[in-house]
Amino acid sequence: MFNLVLFGPPGSGKGTQSENIVNTYNLQHISTGDLLRDEVSRHTPLGTEAKKYMDQGLLVPDEVVIGMISGKIDDTPDARGFVFDGFPRTRPQAEALDKLLEFKQTQIHLVLALDVPEPELVKRLLGRGATSGRSDDNEEIIAKRIKEYHSKTQPVADYYNEHGKLENIVGDHSIPDTFKTLTKHINKYLLPVT
Numbered sequence: 537m538f539n540l541v542l543f544g545p546p547g548s549g550k551g552t553q554s555e556n557i558v559n560t561y562n563l564q565h566i567s568t569g570d571l572l573r574d575e576v577s578r579h580t581p582l583g584t585e586a587k588k589y590m591d592q593g594l595l596v597p598d599e600v601v602i603g604m605i606s607g608k609i610d611d612t613p614d615a616r617g618f619v620f621d622g623f624p625r626t627r628p629q630a631e632a633l634d635k636l637l638e639f640k641q642t643q644i645h646l647v648l649a650l651d652v653p654e655p656e657l658v659k660r661l662l663g664r665g666a667t668s669g670r671s672d673d674n675e676e677i678i679a680k681r682i683k684e685y686h687s688k689t690q691p692v693a694d695y696y697n698e699h700g701k702l703e704n705i706v707g708d709h710s711i712p713d714t715f716k717t718l719t720k721h722i723n724k725y726l727l728p729v730t
């Protein structure tokens with residue numbers, strides 16, 4: 537089994553690149569953003585709680601997100617591996633994921649961190665907001681998300697760096713060029729199936 541974390545600030549392209557990666561390597565995609573948006577659209581109690589945070593550009597509480605992930609991993613016991621997209625986003629989430637995977641006798645093998653300058657992030661998120669109907673479609677919420685990223689999520693990169701698993705990737709090249717760079721790192725662990 538091969539498990540990858542795709543890491544980066546809001547709008548760095550985690551969702552975009554995850555799609556390409558799971559198709560190329562036949563991995564399971566776990567996006568906490570997608571899972572939360574699904575809960576919101578179905579008006580579940582979890583979704584109603586999560587929406588309060590998401591609409592303000594804040595992270596959803598750790599216990600909510602960690603509970604969701606555990607069930608999702610159990611759904612596909614025969615997976616070739618997982619791409620964790622947008623998770624972990626806090627150090628407690630990273631520690632919980634390590635414990636969960638250890639219990640399942642596996643681990644995170646590689647963390648690829650997309651590095652994109654802030655003005656480009658804002659531009660992309662405004663562009664996505666114009667068509668997606670997502671709540672982070674204005675500069676005030678985007679600024680809050682980036683602040684939240686620096687205070688709570690950036691320490692996750694330090695955590696994986698301490699464990700020798702982090703690779704930094706230039707993320708402001710074109711989508712295909714960025715993908716090519718990502719595959720160079722993944723190919724050291726796993727061969728493409730397509």
Ligand code: B4P
Pocket residue numbers: 544545546547548549550551552553568569570572589590593594595596597601621622623624625629660661663664681707708709710711714
């Ligand atoms: P997410 O759904 O994870 O998404 P994101 O960070 O906004 O964007 P991503 O990096 O995936 O960028 P994308 O590919 O779309 O988070 C949403 C919210 O959910 C969070 O704010 C939080 O409240 C909550 N949440 C999620 N996970 C959580 C957790 N673990 N704990 C707590 N809360 C959690 O790319 C953005 C745009 O750029 C797109 O339009 C794309 O087409 C474009 N783009 C991508 N790559 C490009 C490139 N190379 N060049 C030009 N454009 C590019």
